[in-house]
Amino acid sequence: xxxxxxxxxxxxxxxxxxxxxxxxxxxxxxxxxxxxxxxxxxxxxxxxxxxxxxxxxxxxxxxxxxxxxxxxxxxxxxxxxxxxxxxxxxxxxxxxxxxxxxxxxxxxxxxxxxxxxxxxxxxxxxxxxxxxxxxxxxxxxxxxxxxxxxxxxxxxxxxxxxxxxxxxxxxxxxxxxxxxxxxxxxxxxxxxxxxxxxxxxxxxxxxxxxxxxxxxxxxxxxxxxxxxxxxxxxxxxxxxxxxxxxxxxxxxxxxxxxxxxxxxxxxxxxxxxxxxxxxxxxxxxxxxxxxxxxxxxxxxxxxxxxxxxxxxxxxxxxxxxxxxxxxxxxxxxxxxxxxxxxxxxxxxxxxxxxxxxxxxxxxxxxxxxxxxxxxxxxxxxxxxxxxxxxxxxxxxxxxxxxxxxxxxxxxxxxxxxxxxxxxxxxxxxxxxxxxxxxxxxxxxxxxxxxxxxxxxxxxxxxxxxxxxxxxxxxxxxxxxxxxxxxxxxxxx
Amino acid sequence: xxxxxxxxxxxxxxxxxxxxxxxxxxxxxxxxxxxxxxxxxxxxxxxxxxxxxxxxxxxxxxxxxxxxxxxxxxxxxxxxxxxxxxxxxxxxxxxxxxxxxxxxxxxxxxxxxxxxxxxxxxxxxxxxxxxxxxxxxxxxxxxxxxxxxxxxxxxxxxxxxxxxxxxxxxxxxxxxxxxxxxxxxxxxxxxxx
Ligand code: SF4
Numbered sequence: 001x002x003x004x005x006x007x008x009x010x011x012x013x014x015x016x017x018x019x020x021x022x023x024x025x026x027x028x029x030x031x032x033x034x035x036x037x038x039x040x041x042x043x044x045x046x047x048x049x050x051x052x053x054x055x056x057x058x059x060x061x062x063x064x065x066x067x068x069x070x071x072x073x074x075x076x077x078x079x080x081x082x083x084x085x086x087x088x089x090x091x092x093x094x095x096x097x098x099x100x101x102x103x104x105x106x107x108x109x110x111x112x113x114x115x116x117x118x119x120x121x122x123x124x125x126x127x128x129x130x131x132x133x134x135x136x137x138x139x140x141x142x143x144x145x146x147x148x149x150x151x152x153x154x155x156x157x158x159x160x161x162x163x164x165x166x167x168x169x170x171x172x173x174x175x176x177x178x179x180x181x182x183x184x185x186x187x188x189x190x191x192x193x194x195x196x197x198x199x200x201x202x203x204x205x206x207x208x209x210x211x212x213x214x215x216x217x218x219x220x221x222x223x224x225x226x227x228x229x230x231x232x233x234x235x236x237x238x239x240x241x242x243x244x245x246x247x248x249x250x251x252x253x254x255x256x257x258x259x260x261x262x263x264x265x266x267x268x269x270x271x272x273x274x275x276x277x278x279x280x281x282x283x284x285x286x287x288x289x290x291x292x293x294x295x296x297x298x299x300x301x302x303x304x305x306x307x308x309x310x311x312x313x314x315x316x317x318x319x320x321x322x323x324x325x326x327x328x329x330x331x332x333x334x335x336x337x338x339x340x341x342x343x344x345x346x347x348x349x350x351x352x353x354x355x356x357x358x359x360x361x362x363x364x365x366x367x368x369x370x371x372x373x374x375x376x377x378x379x380x381x382x383x384x385x386x387x388x389x390x391x392x393x394x395x396x397x398x399x400x401x402x403x404x405x406x407x408x409x410x411x412x413x414x415x416x417x418x419x420x421x422x423x424x425x426x427x428x429x430x431x432x433x434x435x436x437x438x439x440x441x442x443x444x445x446x447x448x449x450x451x452x453x454x455x456x457x458x459x460x461x462x463x464x465x466x467x468x469x470x471x472x473x474x475x476x477x478x479x480x481x482x483x484x485x486x487x488x489x490x491x492x
Numbered sequence: 493x494x495x496x497x498x499x500x501x502x503x504x505x506x507x508x509x510x511x512x513x514x515x516x517x518x519x520x521x522x523x524x525x526x527x528x529x530x531x532x533x534x535x536x537x538x539x540x541x542x543x544x545x546x547x548x549x550x551x552x553x554x555x556x557x558x559x560x561x562x563x564x565x566x567x568x569x570x571x572x573x574x575x576x577x578x579x580x581x582x583x584x585x586x587x588x589x590x591x592x593x594x595x596x597x598x599x600x601x602x603x604x605x606x607x608x609x610x611x612x613x614x615x616x617x618x619x620x621x622x623x624x625x626x627x628x629x630x631x632x633x634x635x636x637x638x639x640x641x642x643x644x645x646x647x648x649x650x651x652x653x654x655x656x657x658x659x660x661x662x663x664x665x666x667x668x669x670x671x672x673x674x675x676x677x678x679x680x681x682x683x684x685x
Contacts, residue, residue: 014682016671016674016678017671021652022653022656023652023653026674026675028675028679037523037575038576040525041527049665051665051669054675065522066523084523084524085523088524133574133576134573135572135573135574135598149573149574150598151574151575151576151601151602152576152577152602153606153663154605156665157664157668161668161672162675162679163675165664165667167651199568199571200568200594203594204597233596235597298510317509317510411519412519412523429512429514431515431572432537434514438537
């Protein structure tokens with residue numbers, strides 16, 4: 001067979017029925033993740049037609065979008081934002097119970113943001129097809145899986161048939177050569193990429209991130225990168241698995257154990273793009289040219305270096321974006337007064353993000369004007385961070401340490417930015433009102449977020465490069481063997 | 493899904509680009525477990541004034557646009573989240589087609605599953621349409637064509653399968669379920685997960 005890309009291999013291996021001019025392909029789905037917001041209408045549709053789930057064991061459920069990030073009150077009740085949120089959560093419980101779907105409920109020590117817990121539990125594995133009614137499903141592509149977001153009708157399709165109807169997308173290789181500078185992270189890189197190729201740059205394509213700078217990223221950085229592929233319009237983003245991937249997965253609750261793990265790794269090693277495989281498009285990025293990157297407008301394509309001049313608006317839409325943000329052409333985002341800092345989300349709510357923020361906040365106080373929320377992406381991230389004392393550092397700095405969930409990323413649960421306030425956020429979308437009506441969002445890395453919280457203005461995290469570099473990731477802070485999670489109570 | 497064969501209407505013209513799904517229906521209205529009646533939340537944060545009354549400057553609130561079923565918008569319509577609530581809200585407002593030079597992938601797929609026809613045309617044509625809200629447009633799904641009152645006609649792309657679903661008013665679920673034997677056969681030799 002001729003040289004194939006990673007995507008081609010994944011496509012071929014999951015083809016139940018090939019596509020024709022008349023009909024799309026049937027693609028088999030290995031893992032289906034659901035949450036409370038985009039699943040109720042799918043369950044209702046199936047029930048109204050008398051259809052059951054074809055393979056309920058391939059669907060896993062969690063609660064994340066509308067759940068509170070404050071703990072239960074003295075009455076034991078969780079402080080839901082409103083009755084609709086509470087009943088949506090209850091509906092998912094009932095649906096999962098009725099249809100035999102495993103749910104990581106509020107009291108589960110494995111619960112968290114859907115795209116954080118999949119990898120963390122080892123549910124996400126190389127070579128899989130993974131879908132979820134959520135556009136940031138692209139996150140899971142970091143493991144060499146084909147992972148993408150779907151709508152609620154398709155959630156129903158997967159439940160009923162374990163398949164989706166798909167037309168084969170095109171492939172885009174993003175080759176990132178060189179090395180990222182200290183204080184510059186995967187988040188800066190993906191913002192830079194979106195700024196370079198535009199919010200439509202990946203439309204109709206599946207991206208494979210390649211090159212030395214990608215290989216040098218840990219798994220959490222690769223997840224951050226793949227997470228925001230959708231912001232470049234791409235269907236999915238992926239990185240071929242390597243030893244970094246296998247080391248991350250070793251010992252996770254839902255991966256094969258012992259000898260079976262070695263056998264699984266042997267299979268996972270086949271998921272890469274063959275030498276000479278042709279991509280429909282190739283984009284090259286020099287990692288050394290990437291600095292701390294932030295957004296100045298109201299979509300993620302408005303990314304630029306933190307100290308670069310905001311460009312003159314090209315059209316009315318751009319001008320509206322600049323005006324909405326209260327910026328002006330020729331100025332910089334650096335120096336803008338900050339009201340709120342949010343660290344969390346499926347983009348940057350993992351342990352390495354918490355650590356980076358804690359290193360910068362250590363021994364510091366956040367600016368008196370700033371409200372800072374640090375929201376771990378999962379119960380596991382929260383436990384691991386607390387075991388390292390990160391919660392203590394965060395609280396001592398004057399920030400809030402919360403229960404896991406999507407929180408201010410989507411502002412459905414009552415955690416929101418007030419009208420007119422400027423938020424520096426580690427999440428993925430800066431659309432008007434995304435973090436609350438009238439909220440103004442600057443997307444940034446966790447390091448930029450922490451540095452800005454201290455200064456009270458958007459700030460360059462490279463000032464903290466020594467602090468960040470002083471503790472090498474994933475080794476100096478105590479975790480389990482090979483970074484393995486301690487998922488007690490979660491059986492394989 | 494109701495069949496959609498033709499759409500004839502003047503258009504709601506809105507030159508704005510990057511109209512994302514968070515604007516089409518803001519996230520705080522996603523706590524619903526229903527899919528009907530979401531039109532009242534569509535564009536909520538742009539549609540009303542501070543006192544809750546309709547903003548007379550907002551395009552959907554302008555009298556001539558009442559009852560129109562075609563939206564012509566700037567580039568990159570429907571970017572953002574995968575929420576199917578977006579096309580549910582738009583069809584509830586009475587829309588049957590959206591025309592733009594760029595329409596985001598997931599929104600496009602979601603729309604087709606709900607009888608909302610996404611039409612991608614060259615920006616030059618879109619701009620001409622945007623300049624002529626009083627043109628009566630005629631869309632023919634069978635022909636994959638958009639006809640203007642001056643007789644000009646433009647072809648748009650529509651996948652053959654999705655075209656059939658629209659014309660017949662059937663959704664994809666039945667088609668998928670009919671392929672159960674092939675799926676079962678695939679599962680026998682597929683070991684992942
Ligand atoms: S953290 Fe934000 S982007 Fe991620 S799943 Fe939750 S709402 Fe979506």
